Amino acid sequence: MTETALQQASAATDTPRAYAALETHFTELAHLTRILGLLSWDRAVMMPKTGAQARGAQMAALTKIRHRKLTDPALGTLLDDATAEEDRLTDWQRGNLREIRRLYTRSTAVPDDLAEALTKTANACETVWETAKPDSDFAAVAPLLSELLNLTRQSAAAIAETCGMAEPYDAMLDTYDKGARYQDIAPLFSALEDWLPDAVNTAIAQQQESLPLGDPPPVEQQMALGQLLLDKMGYHGRFDTSSHPFSNGRGGDVRITTRFTGGPFTLECVLTVLHEAGHGLYDMQLPEEHNTQPVGGVFDLSMAVHESQAMVWERQIGQSLNFWKFLAAPARKIFGIDAQNPAFTPENLYRQVNTVEKSFIRVEADEMTYPLHILLRTGLEKAMIDGDLSVKDLPAAWNDGMKDKFGIVPPDDRRGCLQDVHWYGGDFGYFPSYLLGAMNAAQIFQAMRRALPEVDTLIENGEFVPLREWLRDNIHARGCLEMPREVIRHATGDYLQLDNFKTHLSKRYLDA
Amino acid sequence: MTETALQQASAATDTPRAYAALETHFTELAHLTRILGLLSWDRAVMMPKTGAQARGAQMAALTKIRHRKLTDPALGTLLDDATAEEDRLTDWQRGNLREIRRLYTRSTAVPDDLAEALTKTANACETVWETAKPDSDFAAVAPLLSELLNLTRQSAAAIAETCGMAEPYDAMLDTYDKGARYQDIAPLFSALEDWLPDAVNTAIAQQQESLPLGDPPPVEQQMALGQLLLDKMGYHGRFDTSSHPFSNGRGGDVRITTRFTGGPFTLECVLTVLHEAGHGLYDMQLPEEHNTQPVGGVFDLSMAVHESQAMVWERQIGQSLNFWKFLAAPARKIFGIDAQNPAFTPENLYRQVNTVEKSFIRVEADEMTYPLHILLRTGLEKAMIDGDLSVKDLPAAWNDGMKDKFGIVPPDDRRGCLQDVHWYGGDFGYFPSYLLGAMNAAQIFQAMRRALPEVDTLIENGEFVPLREWLRDNIHARGCLEMPREVIRHATGDYLQLDNFKTHLSKRYLDA
Numbered sequence A, B: 001m002t003e004t005a006l007q008q009a010s011a012a013t014d015t016p017r018a019y020a021a022l023e024t025h026f027t028e029l030a031h032l033t034r035i036l037g038l039l040s041w042d043r044a045v046m047m048p049k050t051g052a053q054a055r056g057a058q059m060a061a062l063t064k065i066r067h068r069k070l071t072d073p074a075l076g077t078l079l080d081d082a083t084a085e086e087d088r089l090t091d092w093q094r095g096n097l098r099e100i101r102r103l104y105t106r107s108t109a110v111p112d113d114l115a116e117a118l119t120k121t122a123n124a125c126e127t128v129w130e131t132a133k134p135d136s137d138f139a140a141v142a143p144l145l146s147e148l149l150n151l152t153r154q155s156a157a158a159i160a161e162t163c164g165m166a167e168p169y170d171a172m173l174d175t176y177d178k179g180a181r182y183q184d185i186a187p188l189f190s191a192l193e194d195w196l197p198d199a200v201n202t203a204i205a206q207q208q209e210s211l212p213l214g215d216p217p218p219v220e221q222q223m224a225l226g227q228l229l230l231d232k233m234g235y236h237g238r239f240d241t242s243s244h245p246f247s248n249g250r251g252g253d254v255r256i257t258t259r260f261t262g263g264p265f266t267l268e269c270v271l272t273v274l275h276e277a278g279h280g281l282y283d284m285q286l287p288e289e290h291n292t293q294p295v296g297g298v299f300d301l302s303m304a305v306h307e308s309q310a311m312v313w314e315r316q317i318g319q320s321l322n323f324w325k326f327l328a329a330p331a332r333k334i335f336g337i338d339a340q341n342p343a344f345t346p347e348n349l350y351r352q353v354n355t356v357e358k359s360f361i362r363v364e365a366d367e368m369t370y371p372l373h374i375l376l377r378t379g380l381e382k383a384m385i386d387g388d389l390s391v392k393d394l395p396a397a398w399n400d401g402m403k404d405k406f407g408i409v410p411p412d413d414r415r416g417c418l419q420d421v422h423w424y425g426g427d428f429g430y431f432p433s434y435l436l437g438a439m440n441a442a443q444i445f446q447a448m449r450r451a452l453p454e455v456d457t458l459i460e461n462g463e464f465v466p467l468r469e470w471l472r473d474n475i476h477a478r479g480c481l482e483m484p485r486e487v488i489r490h491a492t493g494d495y496l497q498l499d500n501f502k503t504h505l506s507k508r509y510l511d512a
Helices: A003-011 A017-045 A049-070 A073-084 A091-109 A112-135 A138-162 A168-176 A182-206 A219-233 A268-284 A303-317 A321-335 A346-353 A370-386 A391-406 A431-451 A455-460 A465-474 A484-492 A498-510 B003-011 B017-045 B049-070 B073-084 B091-109 B112-135 B138-162 B168-176 B182-206 B219-233 B268-284 B303-317 B321-335 B346-353 B370-386 B391-406 B431-451 B455-460 B465-474 B484-492 B498-510
Strands: A237-241 A247-250 A253-258 B237-241 B247-250 B253-258
Touching: A017 A049, A017 A073, A017 A091, A017 A247, A017 A253, A017 B017, A017 B049, A049 A091, A049 B017, A049 B253, A073 A091, A091 A138, A112 A138, A138 A168, A138 A370, A138 A391, A168 A182, A168 A370, A168 A431, A182 A370, A182 A391, A182 A431, A182 A498, A219 A237, A219 A268, A219 A321, A219 A465, A237 A268, A247 A268, A253 A268, A253 B049, A268 A303, A268 A465, A303 A431, A303 A465, A303 A484, A321 A346, A321 A455, A370 A391, A370 A431, A431 A465, A431 A484, A431 A498, A455 A465, B017 B049, B017 B073, B017 B091, B017 B247, B017 B253, B049 B091, B073 B091, B091 B138, B112 B138, B138 B168, B138 B370, B138 B391, B168 B182, B168 B370, B168 B431, B182 B370, B182 B391, B182 B431, B182 B498, B219 B237, B219 B268, B219 B321, B219 B465, B237 B268, B247 B268, B253 B268, B268 B303, B268 B465, B303 B431, B303 B465, B303 B484, B321 B346, B321 B455, B370 B391, B370 B431, B431 B465, B431 B484, B431 B498, B455 B465
Parallel strands: A237 A253, B237 B253
Antiparallel strands: A247 A253, B247 B253
């Protein structure tokens, strides 16, 4: 704790002293966190490639400073003192204290040398993966992945022990989705797994073919359509291109990107904008008065809730027939497409974005098959963290899982266990949040429909602002006042249930 | 000094221990400095205006961290220890130690509370100035400017005393041009002042009128011409627009901007690109192997030398007839102008960029009258720092000076003493570096001509790479190995002399 922090803290007379000192300390940490975000945005969107080495060193230096501040032993004492003041704190302050305690406890649970070894090994492993993937050469990256898994297991065990979690894998889940525990997720995933493979087969058998859309329009036109959507949604912020789409920033400076990969024209350009804008609106509508504090969502918003915001816009809204009843006309106008073109009717566009197909690649998967990709990965990473699956057996286990869930086996590891960067960059425990996000989104959208019975008409008219405002009032503006589970319950009236997701998929893909 | 710094330092066995620890410490400081530069670039070029408040807080937090590291008392001890090791250091290491000593001494010379008061008052004063200027309301900003001047004088006195300078104004000059002293500059400026007013009158009387260029071409075409020039110069980096042109970054990630203000078409678009690229090439060609150390020019390149690099390209090259013999044809082609158009001959374009005219506004002034604007400001700020001119008497003193030097008096303070932000932002001592830069540039270009006798032909052919390489080898690649005075002597064979500048102006404006 710096002297300045304590001075400033004692100046704030209404706020208990130790808590106020924590706020001051975390204000600085919040600024550093936002700066790291900007450095990373710039690297992906603006920086010439020749700046990569220097930028890496800059980010490493700032990350180190941030880590030192986050693990400052004086914070431990302050946390104890602030806990004694807890009955004098407001709800938001108590939420903030809970978030601060979590950040400090998790950061200090892992010894510095282990944390450093993890970062270094993850960087090395990801670098090797970058060429191992195109070469489809799992053997090249296996030794580093083994080492990384070994360090990750140590780290997970240390966190689980310090935080009193039931098992090490919980520490990994908790990294991306605060408070998530395997014992809560397992029944949901398991019930979904029982139902989904057959449902996928039914959906494929039933679906009507759609007409192809022809060549892609110029990038400028696709960006213009994206901007039209963003304006309708009331998104205020930058909109750029990068090689992987992402969102960044908060409040008055939110930034999203989309990408253009070439190939035949799909409506990915629209769905990606909706997805990233869903993330962006969350960050834009976080509570401004808490924008330098953990409770304001600066450090650690749950990925499962964040992803749900993307999924509400992409899956629930953007893949509905009503949405295409709205967008077909502006899309035809911007792309210069004749009104009689049968490929650009709302119905054909709707069929296009909802085509179900079994495939090897997660990021290209449709809404119905996507969860199977996640179920596969969740099972494998749980086994790896538990010590029940070794890295050398991963490719075979992957292919067995594909056969079991999809009935197809990838012809090489490039399209198999090498396809995703996550594990190779040390991100075990991340995958489930994608599926939890989709499930949360279904439940949230059903709650939104109850609150706004005219939601279908609003979507058909492109009137998205009431939807955005409902999300703001019921989710975004509450920041991290409560834990993610409670966020979902507050917004929807219940904890996450599988039924809502199944109902949604059934209505869209099985009841046709 | 952190433990890590000392550990890393002792691992470098060839390098004396204390010096190595300083290098480690300054590597971190270099990264923070570069990050601050990027935050400022992004603010000017990319950030939505609604991000301003958060960005200000982020930059303030990082500046504070940087300041704490720069004034860390442990550095004083390490500097003493490293001084004892000096005979074991290489030339570059000795240069680095000199730079580190300067940074530490200057930073610690001003008490923290005074430094903080200065920053706060400067911010407040600049904010008031932003509306006082368009309102031409000097009285509105005078109290804050008085306070700022008062604090600046205290700070200057403290630095001058600690660093053993002859007078407080030296501390201000030294801020922007390391090692500059008033006693060295005064005779140069005084001799120029004796000669220039009459020379300006002669130039105006002699000059041929030029044909106007018509309406400005679209911004995209002007950017395309700028990019063509940058390619010819071998500038590799970003090229964007902002409301004030500037350069930023270093090495593999240099960034420059230009601006478009509307109004009748001038060749400012070309000259601004040359100017900023001149700055950019300096930063691009600094010694890569020292890119995290003060000796590599991360912290504190002399403004007078930096400006000279802009001036070599803008004034010496870009305002020469040979340059327009090269650029007239590509400009006509990009702008879609007929080859017979008499306004777009090399001769008319040359006359356009060299039109001499007495005016009130420094930033719009031509090469001949520009120095008079600087001489006016230098005299006034020297008197203010010395306590011989109070803020309330500034407008009258300004107008007297304009009458004396130009024979014209501005109709209001907006076009008088309120026009430049420098003093209102606390930047006393900055103005002289503009003129020193122009003078340095004349001397440097004459040295370049001696080394490259074919320089006129190269320019006429648009072959700028040999010029860039000469600047790299003789100036840029030497970083801060020597003090700025010595940089000029190394590159040109002599310390700065007025004759070179007079010769240049005479040849261009008086010998026609």
